[in-house]
Amino acid sequence: MDQKKLAIIATKGTLDWAYPPFILASTAAALDYSVEIFFTFYGLQLVRKDLSVLKVSPLGNPGMPMKMPFGPKWFRDINWNIPNAVQAIVPGYESLATVLMKQTIANNGVATIHDLRSMCQEAEVKFIACQMTVELFGFEHSDFIDGMEYGGAASFFEFAGDSDICLYT
C-alpha cells in the first residue's frame, strides 16, 4: 500500500487555532501518513521561534466559554458573560484570557503547542512557510524555527496535488 498523504494549509495565528493543524499533522504522522503543512499569512506565527506571540481572544467570539481554571467547582462552573464593549476597553484582557486558557489546557492534559509542534518535527512532518507573506509581514528567516522550507503556492501544489486529504485551517 502506498503511503497516504495529508496536506494542510495553516492560516491562523492564535493559540486556539494553532491546535487543529498540529493535532491533525502529528496524528496523521503517527498513522504513517506523509504530512506537509504550508504556513501562510497569520499561520506564520505558528512556526515562530517565540511562541509567546500566540494568544487567544474571546472578543467577538460568542462560541468561547469563559470559565475559570481554578477555585472550587461552583466557581469553575460559572460562565462569565463579559460584554464585548468591556473586553475591548480593559487593557491586557487578551493576555489574561491567554493565561487562563493555558491553565485550562494544562488542567485537561492537553499538549502545549510547543510540544505538538516538536512531535510533528520528530515525525518528519514537513513545514513550508509562504515566502511571499514572510516578506509581506517583514519577517526574517531567523524569526522561524530551524528545518523550515520556504516556497510559494506552486510548491504547495507539488505536494497537495497528489494528497489523499487536503485541509485548510
Add this chain to the structure above:
Amino acid sequence: MNFDKELDARGLNCPLPILRCKKSLGELTTGQVLKIVATDPGAIKDFEAFSKQTGNELLSSAQAGGEFTFFMKKK
C-alpha cells in the same frame, strides 16, 4: 495478558495517547505486546482506529473504574 512494555497515558488528552503509543511501539520488535492505560474517554474509538489504519493488532480493550486498558501487538 503478557506484555513487553507498558505505557501510562493516564491524564493525557487527544492526541497524546496515540502519539505516545506510536512512539512506544517504535521501541518494540514485531510480535511484542504493548500495554496502554488511558483515561481519555475518546481513547476506545481512537485506539481501534489506530489499529485498523496501522495494522498493529488490538488484542483487547477493557474499561474499569474510569480507566481504559489496551493491549496492542506490534506489526
